Amino acid sequence: MARTPLISGNWKMNLNHFEAIQLLQKLSYELRDHDYDAVEVSLHPPYTDVRSVQTVIDADRMQFQLGAQNCHAEVSGAFTGEISPAMLAKLDVNYVIVGHSERRALFGENNEMVAAKAAAVFGHEMTPIVCVGESLEERESGQAEAIVETQVRGSLASIAAEKLEELVIAYEPVWAIGTGVTASSEDAQEMCSHIRNIVGSMRKGAQQSVRIQYGGSVKPSNVVELMAMADVDGALVGGASLEAESFARIVNYKAA
Ligand code: PGA
Helix, strand or coil: CCCCCEEEEECCCCCCHHHHHHHHHHHHHHCCHHHHCCCEEEEECCHHHHHHHHHHHHHCCCCCEEEECCCCCCCCCCCCCCCCHHHHHHCCCCEEEECCHHHHHHCCCCHHHHHHHHHHHHHCCCEEEEEECCCHHHHHCCCHHHHHHHHHHHHCCCCCHHHHHHCEEEECCHHHCCCCCCCCHHHHHHHHHHHHHHHHHHCCCHHHHCEEEEECCCCCCCHHHHHCCCCCCEEEECHHHHCHHHHHHHHCHHHC
């Protein structure tokens, strides 16, 4: 089955809404219509920028998918400071990152919380990008595969089985995020294939359509090699997505 690659820009806690629009316009200028033929591109600005980015995408008929970086699992209620999946859906958000390692490490999110968020995102007709990945210590002690398996099974536990076919998973080894150190393409391939098999064991056939991104210091110089791997269906890009030219070159990896 042909899986359309998904290249996602995770802007993290960067750019106010004016800066976000500037980046969006520069990025759109760097890309041509045919650049979107073979890949899907999603942009994940901070919450305060989502409405502005959505308005510009809409008005200029840009071909980006709108994304968010997180959401709460509940639709509404007394959750001061949180954003509901229903609010994101209303802004035409298509993809929501859940369980990013920064959320797991800095904001105490566990697999159960990530599972509830992923199910809520699907419940609002959006697609979750569920992040998993081992730490350096876990890799060095030979536990990477087991840790990732626990994360995948735990973080997908609340998703209806048929939804596994539409899911996006991002494999992001913690030691590769924001460090400039990328996993070798072979290591990325091995883990993405492992994840695909786990999804297949949860629902027969879902392994063929689930998309698995690699994330962690993806740059124009390593994207081609990573994307050449059979089980790598895209990239979740942090640092390099904040610069229009470098992100455009990542989106355009097929032209390299
Ligand atoms: P990075 O971040 O590309 O800056 O390593 C990736 C991510 O955290 O999604």
